[in-house]
Amino acid sequence: MQYVSTRGGSAPQEFSQILLEGLAVDGGLAMPVSYPKVTDAELTAWRKLSYADLAFKILSKFATDIPADDLRALVKKTYTAQVYCNGRNPAQANEITPLTTLEKDLHILELSNGPTLAFKDMAMQLLGNLFEYALAKTNSELNILGATSGDTGSAAEYAMRGKRGVRVFMLSPHGKMSAFQRAQMYSLQDENIFNIAIRGMFDDAQDIVKAVSNDHAFKARQKIGTVNSINWARVLAQAVYYFKGYFAATTSNDQQVSFTVPSGNFGNVLAGHIARQMGLPIRRLVAATNENNVLDEFFRTGVYRVRKSSETYETSSPSMDISKASNFERFVYDLLGQDGAAVKALWQQVDSQGYFDLSQHPAFPETASRYGFGSGCSTHADRLQTIRETQAKYGVLIDTHTADAMKVAQEWREPGIPMLVLETALPIKFAETVKEATGQAAPRPPAFAGIEDLPQRCEVMDVNVQTVKDFITQRTGL
Numbered sequence: 455m456q457y458v459s460t461r462g463g464s465a466p467q468e469f470s471q472i473l474l475e476g477l478a479v480d481g482g483l484a485m486p487v488s489y490p491k492v493t494d495a496e497l498t499a500w501r502k503l504s505y506a507d508l509a510f511k512i513l514s515k516f517a518t519d520i521p522a523d524d525l526r527a528l529v530k531k532t533y534t535a536q537v538y539c540n541g542r543n544p545a546q547a548n549e550i551t552p553l554t555t556l557e558k559d560l561h562i563l564e565l566s567n568g569p570t571l572a573f574k575d576m577a578m579q580l581l582g583n584l585f586e587y588a589l590a591k592t593n594s595e596l597n598i599l600g601a602t603s604g605d606t607g608s609a610a611e612y613a614m615r616g617k618r619g620v621r622v623f624m625l626s627p628h629g630k631m632s633a634f635q636r637a638q639m640y641s642l643q644d645e646n647i648f649n650i651a652i653r654g655m656f657d658d659a660q661d662i663v664k665a666v667s668n669d670h671a672f673k674a675r676q677k678i679g680t681v682n683s684i685n686w687a688r689v690l691a692q693a694v695y696y697f698k699g700y701f702a703a704t705t706s707n708d709q710q711v712s713f714t715v716p717s718g719n720f721g722n723v724l725a726g727h728i729a730r731q732m733g734l735p736i737r738r739l740v741a742a743t744n745e746n747n748v749l750d751e752f753f754r755t756g757v758y759r760v761r762k763s764s765e766t767y768e769t770s771s772p773s774m775d776i777s778k779a780s781n782f783e784r785f786v787y788d789l790l791g792q793d794g795a796a797v798k799a800l801w802q803q804v805d806s807q808g809y810f811d812l813s814q815h816p817a818f819p820e821t822a823s824r825y826g827f828g829s830g831c832s833t834h835a836d837r838l839q840t841i842r843e844t845q846a847k848y849g850v851l852i853d854t855h856t857a858d859a860m861k862v863a864q865e866w867r868e869p870g871i872p873m874l875v876l877e878t879a880l881p882i883k884f885a886e887t888v889k890e891a892t893g894q895a896a897p898r899p900p901a902f903a904g905i906e907d908l909p910q911r912c913e914v915m916d917v918n919v920q921t922v923k924d925f926i927t928q929r930t931g932l
């Protein structure tokens with residue numbers, strides 16, 4: 455499989471190249487030249503597979519330049535019950551992403567049983583193993599520059615701890631993550647992990663990552679790579695659990711299901727789009743936002759209007775306090791018939807005037823009719839009520855992001871169509887709001903006892919690309 459850029463300005467590349475590269479040379483994002491289709495017979499055979507075997511089947515359609523035996527070994531090493539048993543369902547750990555049924559046709563797909571208690575572990579653990587494999591082949595090193603609103607950072611750092619040839623430079627918004635998220639990241643003392651808290655929002659951090667990646671000379675000299683969902687391998691690995699969830703909720707391939715996905719950077723729901731494009735019988739993909747409702751606004755109106763950091767709310771689902779959704783560019787690329795020039799022009803418009811408007815474009819109605827997208831948004835009051843109700847009615851405690859999705863899912867349920875709500879984090883990560891909602895402390899996995907009391911290590915910086923570049927240069931010596 456070959457990959458091109460959403461902005462039409464890069465030569466086709468192999469999977470192993472885009473894995474280590476991050477942003478494409480023209481500032482766009484890597485996309486496969488086409489989506490491999492899954493046959494009905496394959497779907498039937500895949501129903502019985504373990505998570506690791508299913509991941510192998512899906513990934514091998516995209517990572518065609520990695521020898522099959524090597525890829526199989528990498529996924530088997532990644533998707534084990536030992537790695538994905540940290541959460542609340544150890545008895546179901548073999549399933550990796552168990553499905554919890556709340557009532558007929560309403561389910562939660564558990565994605566947060568990995569080492570850092572958020573869905574990011576699903577892809578990040580694989581990325582850690584893929585990086586190690588690719589770097590060993592070329593005997594080279596990689597300096598990962600990432601941006602996090604709280605969960606990508608810890609997932610990446612836990613996945614890359616002690617990996618030979620890998621350093622992690624992780625930018626986070628100073629003072630805007632939960633106490634638990636901060637402790638997970640900043641308490642790591644590993645020599646290859648560098649936490650940088652910037653005086654800004656997640657979008658500022660992501661802008662710095664993109665600016666550094668667009669300085670091609672610096673990127674090459676410092677061997678910069680990415681672990682954010684701008685890296686295609688991240689979203690591809692996330693597509694696997696849509697298949698797993700579909701198989702768990704259905705008994706035959708004639709059935710359809712819908713998914714509601716808490717959305718910020720649009721990576722998770724884009725993974726559902728990939729699965730749907732491959733032929734998984736998904737009826738709707740519903741993007742649920744918090745008060746930062748850029749994506750909901752687009753799906754309702756056709757206007758994609760990014761917000762400045764000063765206009766981005768700090769909410770109680772802080773990992774979704776995002777107003778520039780990186781992966782949305784990938785969906786627009788598909789919506790506009792893989793027209794890289796058109797995508798480039800739209801993102802130039804975003805840079806110059808802060809928005810683009812597809813409301814009159816003939817493709818806009820296809821967001822729903824052809825691609826199945828829907829959307830909705832949720833507020834702090836909605837979150838509190840949803841957390842309370844979900845616990846009272848079903849005895850299940852959910853985190854604030856999953857609550858955003860649960861609230862929106864109720865608006866999109868249809869008779870006879872299972873609705874799968876994607877659980878993206880465990881409640882302990884956002885314990886303050888969960889307590890506000892229920893009056894109770896969220897359960898804490900024993901491995902995280904007292905984590906907030908450990909010594910923390912982190913550099914605080916202004917939003918400044920050069921300062922970040924200087925910091926990296928000093929630490930790498932390259």
Ligand SMILES: Cc1ncc(COP(=O)(O)O)c(C=O)c1O
Pocket residue numbers: 572573604605606683716717718719720721722723773774855856878879
């Ligand atoms: C807990 C949690 N839920 C939801 C999201 C949104 O996912 P995405 O950015 O892939 O849309 C994130 C981070 O992005 C997150 O950390």
Ligand SMILES: N[C@@H](CCOP(=O)(O)O)C(=O)O
Pocket residue numbers: 601602603604605606607656681682683684718719721773774780
């Ligand atoms: N919510 C994310 C933001 C970054 O998203 P990514 O999927 O692009 O890595 C986080 O927790 O950091």
